[in-house]
């Protein structure tokens with residue numbers, strides 16, 4: 001009886017260690033891929049929610065941008081403003097800018113804020 005149990009324990013250990021060993025590099029690859037796509041995902045979020053007014057480059061040189069007198073947020077202009085302040089602007093919106101607190105998650109807003117500070 002004791003023998004069967006210890007054999008079972010050894011089998012379990014071999015399977016677990018083997019799985020980690022084989023799957024380890026695969027996990028590492030998935031991580032690299034997902035962080036690469038998350039940059040693209042953030043850019044897509046910006047393009048689908050913000051670019052119609054602010055423009056793909058942040059200069060606000062769009063039809064809506066001119067209509068609403070959108071400020072230029074490109075060229076590192078937002079780097080001087082704190083992420084906290086920019087997060088509030090995006091969540092609450094402004095005079096002509098819509099609020100995004102219900103449309104986007106806090107995580108999505110945080111990534112967009114990081115993205116626009118680098119425009």
Ligand code: HEC
Nearest residue numbers: 049050053068069070071086089090094095096097100112
């Ligand atoms: C309907 C047009 C419109 C859309 C869509 C829009 N904005 Fe704006 N945004 C504006 C306008 C106009 C202002 C100037 C403040 C105001 O009048 O509302 C502004 C201001 C800002 C500011 C403040 C800039 C500064 O110098 O302080 C930030 C940051 C900003 N927008 C980011 C975003 C982000 C990020 C999105 C997408 C999630 C977005 N905006 C979507 C029109 C828009």
